[in-house]
Amino acid sequence: MRAFTLIELIFVIVLIGILSVVALPRFTGMRDNAKIASELSTAASVQTAIDACHGEWIINEGAFVCGKDIDPSDSTQFDQSNGFPLVLGSDDTHPLNRILKNADNIKWVRDSAGHYRGPASNNGVKPKNPDVAGKPDGNDYWEYNAASGEFRLIDN
Template sequence: MRAFTLIELIFVILLIGVLSAVAIPKFTGMRDNAKITSELSTAASVQTAIDACHGEWVINEGAFECGAHIDPTDPAEFNATSGYPIVLGSSDTAPLDKILKNGATVKWVRNAAGHYKGPASNGGVKRQVKGKPDFDDYWVYDSAAGTFTLVETNE
């Protein structure tokens, strides 16, 4: 019966150490990337829903449906001058449920200043990448222009 020598075992342990030193940093950023991608995807869906409401307003001069639960005849919910929704959600803990069909299930919050934060910007991602949401960034909605944009604070 032939056994491994000490040199062979050390070589295998060294090889495993080198491989793990290369692989572990690749996997640590995956959670942050998933949160950033989720937030950017939801923000794109919000902007698409806002644009769809505006498109319906332009095409139909009368009654039409807007978002998931926005009443376009209610001046508190819909801006009849600009053709954009005024509110995107019913509360600070459900800030997107009026504009998105599954808006009540997304992990977003809205604070008293009207800033929206998703999985990455709500304390989820600590590293700062230009153009991507992180722990100190937030989204703002302008109901006059119909824009949902990321504000990067870069603290």
């Protein structure tokens, strides 16, 4: 039976060290990128739900049900002139439960001006290149303006 020599073992340890030095930096940004992707996905879900209500308004001219329990004939719930929902949730603790199935998991709030705001980052995630538009950092937030139907990322 032949065993490894000390030189062979040291060579393998050095080789593993070199591989870890090269590979480790590639994996450090994966968590941040996953959070950014999750936030962009949530924002896209909100935008899609709002656009779906608007699309129903265009096609059906008011004779439809938008989301969950939104009455498009009620001017306090739906903008009759632009076709966007004014009330997305039942209260401030559930601000999007009328248009999204899993809205309880989303930490959005509604301010007195009717703007819905959601966090653009849970733990201050910074993209690798902060100058790239559309990728949020820890100070940014998503905003839906119920009066205009505008949905955008606010940079702070």
